[in-house]
Amino acid sequence: MARAAHPDAMKPKRPGGTRTAPPEMPPQFPFSGRYAAYTLFDITGILYLLVGLVALRAVWALGSGEAAWREILSQFANPLYVAFHALTLISVVFVGVRFFRLFPKAQPLRIGPVKPPPQSVIMGLLYVVWIGVAGAMAAILAGGVF
Amino acid sequence: MKRLLLRLEPLIWLLFGQGILIGTILLTGWLLVVGIAAPLGIVPAQALSFERASMLASHWIGRLTLLALIALPLWKGAHHMRHTLIDFGGAGRDALVAPLLYLLATVGSVLAVVAVVRI
Numbered sequence: 001m002a003r004a005a006h007p008d009a010m011k012p013k014r015p016g017g018t019r020t021a022p023p024e025m026p027p028q029f030p031f032s033g034r035y036a037a038y039t040l041f042d043i044t045g046i047l048y049l050l051v052g053l054v055a056l057r058a059v060w061a062l063g064s065g066e067a068a069w070r071e072i073l074s075q076f077a078n079p080l081y082v083a084f085h086a087l088t089l090i091s092v093v094f095v096g097v098r099f100f101r102l103f104p105k106a107q108p109l110r111i112g113p114v115k116p117p118p119q120s121v122i123m124g125l126l127y128v129v130w131i132g133v134a135g136a137m138a139a140i141l142a143g144g145v146f
Numbered sequence: 147m148k149r150l151l152l153r154l155e156p157l158i159w160l161l162f163g164q165g166i167l168i169g170t171i172l173l174t175g176w177l178l179v180v181g182i183a184a185p186l187g188i189v190p191a192q193a194l195s196f197e198r199a200s201m202l203a204s205h206w207i208g209r210l211t212l213l214a215l216i217a218l219p220l221w222k223g224a225h226h227m228r229h230t231l232i233d234f235g236g237a238g239r240d241a242l243v244a245p246l247l248y249l250l251a252t253v254g255s256v257l258a259v260v261a262v263v264r265i
């Protein structure tokens with residue numbers, strides 16, 4: 001029965017005779033040309049991590065009672081929190097636009113006998129879901145629904 | 147540790163990918179209202195009153211939404227931060243940094259489960 005191979009299984013015990021150039025970062029890295037969007041996409045990870053922790057704090061406060069919930073809402077009114085949330089929203093939109101543009105290109109050419117729909121249709125559906133869910137969530141949270 | 151991370155790579159990638167896809171979709175509405183509109187007074191205060199917020203969050207759809215909204219961005223953030231650090235020359239410290247970041251995402255995810263259960 002096959003088992004997982006050691007990740008360094010194919011690594012030679014001694015360096016081979018063929019000279020290889022040491023790996024180098026491209027001169028455009030990190031903020032020139034196409035690398036700018038790539039690097040920014042990676043850096044949004046910091047904001048996603050922080051906003052996940054902030055949301056955890058908010059939900060924890062909600063479970064701790066009315067006083068804790070009021071306290072977290074008053075903290076969110078601090079301009080620094082508003083600026084953080086605004087910057088994170090910009091990042092979220094950037095990530096969404098970039099990812100939804102890449103997503104259709106990453107689809108297989110066919111799945112068995114079935115061909116996936118055209119890339120423009122996949123991208124359109126992603127945007128419909130994104131705008132629909134975000135709009136519905138915003139309407140519910142803002143008191144427009146329920 | 148490297149072997150363990152390689153074994154867990156499919157799971158980490160699944161959570162990372164869903165962090166981008168579902169996390170982005172859910173965070174947009176949350177940030178718009180809870181992060182910006184409510185603090186600026188654009189949304190009436192009653193919309194996020196304790197009673198209403200508890201009512202929305204204690205429904206099973208609300209709990210699942212909040213769980214996804216917290217946990218998935220943590221995994222997207224942890225994985226992207228790991229690769230940002232590698233790109234900026236931190237490959238030598240990856241064996242230390244990667245487990246710490248994934249541990250943070252794991253602990254955050256577990257706490258997210260507890261947080262949505264105790265509402």
